[in-house]
Amino acid sequence: MKRARAPRGMTLIEVLITLAIISVIAGLALISMSGATAGARLRQSATQVSGSIRVAFAHATATSKVVRLTFDFQESKILLEEAQGRHLIRDDDSGGAEAANEMEQEAQAEADKIAKGPRAPRASFAAVGALGFPEEGKELPSNIQFWQIETEHQAAPIREGRAYLYFFPGGQTELAAIQLRISNADEEDKSSFLTIQVASLTGRTKIQKGRTEMPKPRDDTDASELEPPGP
Numbered sequence: 244m245k246r247a248r249a250p251r252g253m254t255l256i257e258v259l260i261t262l263a264i265i266s267v268i269a270g271l272a273l274i275s276m277s278g279a280t281a282g283a284r285l286r287q288s289a290t291q292v293s294g295s296i297r298v299a300f301a302h303a304t305a306t307s308k309v310v311r312l313t314f315d316f317q318e319s320k321i322l323l324e325e326a327q328g329r330h331l332i333r334d335d336d337s338g339g340a341e342a343a344n345e346m347e348q349e350a351q352a353e354a355d356k357i358a359k360g361p362r363a364p365r366a367s368f369a370a371v372g373a374l375g376f377p378e379e380g381k382e383l384p385s386n387i388q389f390w391q392i393e394t395e396h397q398a399a400p401i402r403e404g405r406a407y408l409y410f411f412p413g414g415q416t417e418l419a420a421i422q423l424r425i426s427n428a429d430e431e432d433k434s435s436f437l438t439i440q441v442a443s444l445t446g447r448t449k450i451q452k453g454r455t456e457m458p459k460p461r462d463d464t465d466a467s468e469l470e471p472p473g474p
Contacts, residue, residue, distance in 0.1 A: 281425045282434070284384040286450075288423050289437045291381060293448040295321050296408070296416070296439075300446035302373045303410035310410040311338070311368060314421070315380075316403050319388050322370050322380040330366035338396045338407050341367045383423070390422040390436065393457040395443070408441070418443045420457035 295312055302323065303310040309326040326340075333339030342365075372378035383389075392406035395417040410416045419441040428435030433453035440449045440457070 281386060284387050285423060285425055285435070285437055288383045288387040289439055289450045291383065292321065292421055292423070292439050293450065295323070295376065295381065296441060296446060296448055298374050298376050299323055299408070299410045300414065300416060302371075303412055303416075304414050307412040309366070309412070311340075312408045312410075313343075313368075313380075314389050314392055314406045314408070316389050316401075316405065319383040320380045321383075323373060323376050323378075324368040325371050326366045326368055328366050330368075332396055332409055334396050334398065336397055336401065336404075336406075337365075338394075338409055339365060340407070341365045343368075343405060386426045387423060388426050390424040390454070392419070392421050394419045395457075410446070414446070416441060416443055416446045418457055420455060422454050 299310050299312050302325075306325070309330040311324050311326075313322040313324055314320075315322065331339055337343070370378050370380065389406070391400045391402050392408075393400045394406065394408050396409070397406070408417060408419050408421075419439075421439040421441070423437050423439070425435040436452075436454045438451045438453065438455045440451060440455065441447075442449075
């Protein structure tokens with residue numbers, strides 16, 4: 244009569260292989276979850292920027308003041324600011340306002356050396372709160388940053404310091420393209436970027452995947468009627 248065999252236990256090598264497989268699967272799951280979380284934060288940031296534009300557009304109309312959104316690259320923050328007095332927009336990085344930092348001071352000093360004749364005084368701007376928008380501004384979700392911002396008054400896209408988007412009484416703003424990205428994402432990875440396109444006449448926004456440039460109007464009529472491009 245044969246004796247029944249005792250069940251064979253797992254060897255140390257088999258245990259180690261099993262643990263290695265579990266570790267790989269867990270790691271892949273964490274990477275996937277991390278990517279999904281970052282993508283959700285990127286979409287949340289784009290919605291936040293669009294909402295800020297609507298607030299600024301409405302605030303300029305309600306107060307009959309020139310208003311601007313300040314996009315701070317270093318702090319990844321949006322501020323809502325009002326002009327203190329009359330403001331005439333100019334084609335420079337600050338939009339004709341008083342310099343807010345050393346970089347703008349240097350740029351304005353160089354521009355003043357070149358300019359001839361009297362120049363209108365530059366208006367100052369102060370942060371305000373409105374319609375749920377706090378005076379201290381709103382920060383983008385963690386690990387999301389501004390990548391590039393274009394507006395009509397700028398000579399070139401801005402990627403550092405501060406960028407400004409102006410809103411005027413009567414309901415009008417500037418054409419703009421605001422690019423956001425997941426921090427440290429590869430520039431070629433389109434899935435890590437979103438662009439908010441802004442129409443000048445209506446302030447309407449459109450969120451687009453990837454990095455898209457601001458549409459260039461041919462003349463003033465185009466500028467007033469141009470809408471953000473379709474997807």
